[in-house]
Structures are given as structure tokens and as C-alpha cells.
Amino acid sequence: xxxxxxxxxxxxxxxxxxxxxxxxxxxxxxxxxxxxxxxxxxxxxxxxxxxxxxxxxxxxxxxxxxxxxxxxxxxxxxxxxxxxxxxxxxxxxxxxxxxxxxxxxxxxxxxxxxx
Amino acid sequence: xxxxxxxxxxxxxxxxxxxxxxxxxxxxxxxxxxxxxxxxxxxxxxxxxxxxxxxxxxxxxxxxxxxxxxxxxxxxxxxxxxxxxxxxxxxxxxxxxxxxxxxxxxxxxxx
Numbered sequence: 413x414x415x416x417x418x419x420x421x422x423x424x425x426x427x428x429x430x431x432x433x434x435x436x437x438x439x440x441x442x443x444x445x446x447x448x449x450x451x452x453x454x455x456x457x458x459x460x461x462x463x464x465x466x467x468x469x470x471x472x473x474x475x476x477x478x479x480x481x482x483x484x485x486x487x488x489x490x491x492x493x494x495x496x497x498x499x500x501x502x503x504x505x506x507x508x509x510x511x512x513x514x515x516x517x518x519x520x521x522x523x524x525x526x527x
Numbered sequence: 528x529x530x531x532x533x534x535x536x537x538x539x540x541x542x543x544x545x546x547x548x549x550x551x552x553x554x555x556x557x558x559x560x561x562x563x564x565x566x567x568x569x570x571x572x573x574x575x576x577x578x579x580x581x582x583x584x585x586x587x588x589x590x591x592x593x594x595x596x597x598x599x600x601x602x603x604x605x606x607x608x609x610x611x612x613x614x615x616x617x618x619x620x621x622x623x624x625x626x627x628x629x630x631x632x633x634x635x636x637x638x
Contacts, residue, residue, distance in 0.1 A: 445624040454531075454613055454631055455570075460624025468624050503570060516560065516626075518570035 416441075416506050417486075418519035425526050431491040431498070433522045437506030441517075444487040446479060449501040449521075461487060494526045529554040529618050533629035540604050540636050548599040548632045550614030558617035559590050560626070561599050565610040573599070573612075604636045 417436040425431050437444050442463050447455040457471040461481035472479065476494075481487040491498055503521045530553040540546055550559070561573040574581050574588040576597065581588055585604075590597040601608055611633050615626040 443624070445626075447626075447628075452630075454628030455615075455626075456628070457625045470625065501568065505570075516572050518562075518572070520567075520569050523568075 416504060416517050416519035418502075418504050418522050420522060421520065422523045423525070425494045425524065427495060427526055428493050431494050431524055433489040433491075433502050433504075433524070434486045435489070435504030435506075435519060436486040437504075438517055441506035441508050443507045443509065444481050445505045445507075445516075446487075446489050447503045447505070449503060451500075455503060458489070491524075494524075496526050499524055499526045529556070529616065529627055531614060531616055531627050531629040533612075533614055533632050535632060536630070537633045538635070540634065542604060542606060542636055542638050544604050544636075545600070545602045546604060546634070548601070548612050548614075548634075550597045550599070550629055552595050552597075552614075552616050554595075554618055556592065556595075556616040556618055558626070559592075559597050560615045561588055561597070562613045562615060563608075563610055564613065564631070570613075601634075604634075606636045606638055609634055609636050 419434050444461045446458040449455045459472050459479045460468040476492045478490045501521045501523050505516050505518045532551045534549045559577050560575050563571045576588045576590045578590050578592045585602045587600045611631040613631045615628045
């Protein structure tokens with residue numbers, strides 16, 4: 413079991429470009445959660461998805477950010493027209509429908525740097 | 528919204544020492560978890576402990592939900608215990624995915 417896979421590990425984008433962050437959940441997990449961590453801070457919830465559905469996006473900024481979890485393939489967090497303030501570590505976690513938070517497993521994160 | 532406060536913010540220990548980390552929360556919760564973020568950034572799920580006490584090797588955790596706090600005990604600390612320890616809660620009625628994290632306790636264990 414390969415665990416939760418995130419790629420890329422590091423991503424550098426110039427201001428105004430788009431950033432795409434990928435998350436492949438653990439085998440058997442159909443729930444995906446995205447969190448953002450600013451330097452020296454705890455993680456902040458962004459969005460919770462199940463296959464083809466957004467369940468809770470209360471933590472997503474209203475503009476430029478979107479997330480999807482298609483029937484096939486990884487979950488994608490997309491940030492359009494990145495700004496310096498988007499620089500952060502973005503973590504994805506997954507769980508099975510039966511475990512919920514109990515079975516939360518995090519990926520290693522994507523460190524986004526906007527220059 | 529709910530406040531999650533962790534103390535102390537920083538802790539330096541000599542290898543072999545014991546320590547207690549605290550997490551206070553301001554509202555009723557139906558889930559509490561402890562995570563360890565190692566120096567390479569990887570987050571490890573340590574305990575799912577909405578109430579009661581659990582032990583896993585040198586680590587143990589206790590949550591007293593009625594008094595809105597949880598404690599993480601580390602005994603006989605090792606250098607590999609270094610990193611940041613986060614407490615995270617889910618409020619009653621909150622969505623399954625929405626964990627609220629504290630700012631963490633940064634632990635450094637010296638050889």
C-alpha cells in the first residue's frame with residue numbers, strides 16, 4: 413500500500429501562473445481532504461471531496477482556487493493566477509468511507525513557492 | 528469559531544526526559560486527534576482520542592472532553608521524537624473533513 417501520494421513535492425511558480433497539485437489517495441480510500449499550512453502555523457482546512465462530489469468547501473478562498481476528485485485519477489487542487497501569499501505547504505489526506513477521521517492518512521505535501 | 532490552544536509552543540528536552548503537551552479547546556468536540564509532523568514535514572496520525580486514555584509505546588494521550596482538554600505524554604524521549612505536535616478537533620455538527628488544528632508544540636530532543 414503506497415500511502416497517500418502527492419506530487420510534485422516542490423513547485424515554483426511565477427506570479428500570475430497556474431499551479432496544479434495532485435493527490436492520489438490510499439487504495440480503498442474514497443474521501444480526500446486538502447489542507448494548507450503557512451510557515452510556523454497549523455494546518456487550515458480547505459476542502460473535502462468524495463468521488464465526483466465536493467462535500468465541504470468552506471475553507472476554500474472564493475476566487476482562484478478550485479478542487480476536483482474525478483471518477484478516475486487523482487484529486488487536483490488548482491490555483492489560478494498565483495500570488496506571493498499562496499506560498500505554503502499544501503497537504504492532502506484521505507480516508508475510507510468507514511473510518512472517517514479515525515483513518516486519516518496524510519501525504520507528504522506539496523511546497524508551493526511563488527516568486 | 529472554536530479555539531484550539533496548545534502549550535507550550537516550544538519545548539527543548541534532553542534525551543531520556545519525559546514531557547507533557549497540552550491542548551485546550553473552547554467548545555464541545557466529537558473528535559480529537561494528535562499528529563506528529565517530523566522535521567521533513569511528514570504528518571503522522573498518532574491518536575484518535577475523543578475521550579479517555581490510549582497508549583502506544585512511549586506515547587500516551589488522555590482527553591477529558593467535559594473539561595475541554597487533552598494531554599499527550601512522551602516518556603523516555605528520543606531524538607526521533609523531534610518535530611511539531613499538533614492537536615486537531617472536529618466540532619459537534621462539523622463536517623467530517625473539517626479538522627481544526629492548533630498551532631502546535633515544537634519539540635526538540637537533544638542527544
